[in-house]
Amino acid sequence: MSPLTLPAPGKLNLFLHITGRREDGYHDLQTVFQFIDLCDEMTFTLTDQDGIQIQPEIPGVPLENNLIYKAAKLLEPSRKTPKGVLVKLDKKLPMGGGIGGGSSDAATTLLALNKLWQCEHNLEQLAALGKDLGADVPVFVLGHSAFAEGIGEKLTKVAPKTPYYLLLKPNCHVPTVQIFTDKHLTRDTPAIRISHALKLDGHNDCLEVVKRLYPEVDEAMTWLTQFGDAKLTGTGACLFLAFDKIDDAERVRASAPKKWQTWVCRGRNTSPTHDALDQWIA
Numbered sequence: 001m002s003p004l005t006l007p008a009p010g011k012l013n014l015f016l017h018i019t020g021r022r023e024d025g026y027h028d029l030q031t032v033f034q035f036i037d038l039c040d041e042m043t044f045t046l047t048d049q050d051g052i053q054i055q056p057e058i059p060g061v062p063l064e065n066n067l068i069y070k071a072a073k074l075l076e077p078s079r080k081t082p083k084g085v086l087v088k089l090d091k092k093l094p095m096g097g098g099i100g101g102g103s104s105d106a107a108t109t110l111l112a113l114n115k116l117w118q119c120e121h122n123l124e125q126l127a128a129l130g131k132d133l134g135a136d137v138p139v140f141v142l143g144h145s146a147f148a149e150g151i152g153e154k155l156t157k158v159a160p161k162t163p164y165y166l167l168l169k170p171n172c173h174v175p176t177v178q179i180f181t182d183k184h185l186t187r188d189t190p191a192i193r194i195s196h197a198l199k200l201d202g203h204n205d206c207l208e209v210v211k212r213l214y215p216e217v218d219e220a221m222t223w224l225t226q227f228g229d230a231k232l233t234g235t236g237a238c239l240f241l242a243f244d245k246i247d248d249a250e251r252v253r254a255s256a257p258k259k260w261q262t263w264v265c266r267g268r269n270t271s272p273t274h275d276a277l278d279q280w281i282a
């Protein structure tokens with residue numbers, strides 16, 4: 001069987017409203033997830049030797065903690081072949097930036113190995129398997145932009161506009177749990193109806209807490225806001241600003257302070273992983 005190469009896209013939270021807190025500490029939220037065409041690239045090759053290998057190692061992430069490894073382990077019991085797998089990872093998505101690279105790698109692994117190992121799960125089964133790896137895994141598995149509710153698990157397909165985005169990463173890593181446990185986080189944004197999700201100019205309830213804890217995010221937000229309605233994705237640290245024209249996005253990018261990593265990318269309402277998988281011939 002030929003190797004399978006797939007992109008694993010990042011995502012943006014076009015807004016993120018926190019509408020409540022549950023007894024188990026998890027938060028009720030409402031958000032719109034949209035994919036971007038900035039992607040990790042993953043190549044899956046079946047091996048005669050049993051086992052799951054990942055190359056290169058992600059610095060600071062032991063093999064057993066790598067979400068690719070965890071996703072592969074979840075599928076091992078249902079594989080119809082004794083073969084192992086070698087996963088080559090070309091990491092392009094910044095880690096811990098709120099663009100979901102780890103979750104996307106995990107989802108892409110589930111989709112790829114479901115084919116290569118002939119596990120024969122449908123997308124709903126794969127999404128259910130993946131959700132314990134991270135709240136964002138199901139949306140990547142299902143492969144369509146979505147309005148999410150509950151703790152992020154109730155997904156309804158939506159198709160927001162697909163502008164160009166200038167994506168900016170301040171030089172800090174924001175742990176999701178730190179933001180969700182901060183006493184200053186507001187948790188009382190009134191719930192909206194899905195019919196308002198794409199009309200309303202939503203906000204990100206995590207922003208004020210993230211800016212307070214990470215002055216560099218505050219500084220980057222102040223800089224990007226000069227050019228328009230900049231937003232934080234997820235719990236940060238990445239910020240983004242939408243543009244109709246790629247040239248405008250590139251112009252602002254060229255003027256960004258060099259201490260920050262920046263990208264120009266485009267919103268996508270279907271996952272590039274699914275598009276590539278549909279074209280794959282074994």
Ligand SMILES: C[C@@](CO)(OP(=O)(O)O)[C@H](O)COP(=O)(O)OP(=O)(O)OC[C@H]1O[C@@H](n2ccc(N)nc2=O)[C@H](O)[C@@H]1O
Nearest residue numbers: 013025026027098134135136151152176177180234235236
């Ligand atoms: C809130 C989002 C929006 O996209 O943030 P980002 O991670 O993308 O920044 C995600 O859903 C996060 O997904 P993920 O990072 O996979 O979170 P998980 O591993 O499921 O949870 C990490 C921690 O965040 C908190 N958490 C997460 C989701 C939620 N609805 N309520 C919470 O309180 C919990 O403390 C949990 O232990």
Ligand SMILES: Nc1ncnc2c1ncn2[C@@H]1O[C@H](COP(=O)(O)OP(=O)(O)O)[C@@H](O)[C@H]1O
Nearest residue numbers: 065066067095096097098099100101102103105
């Ligand atoms: N394959 C992977 N890619 C990225 N991060 C991973 C991976 N496996 C485990 N991780 C861990 O997950 C953390 C969150 O990663 P990521 O999904 O990129 O961030 P976020 O949820 O903020 O978008 C990383 O800091 C890293 O420790």
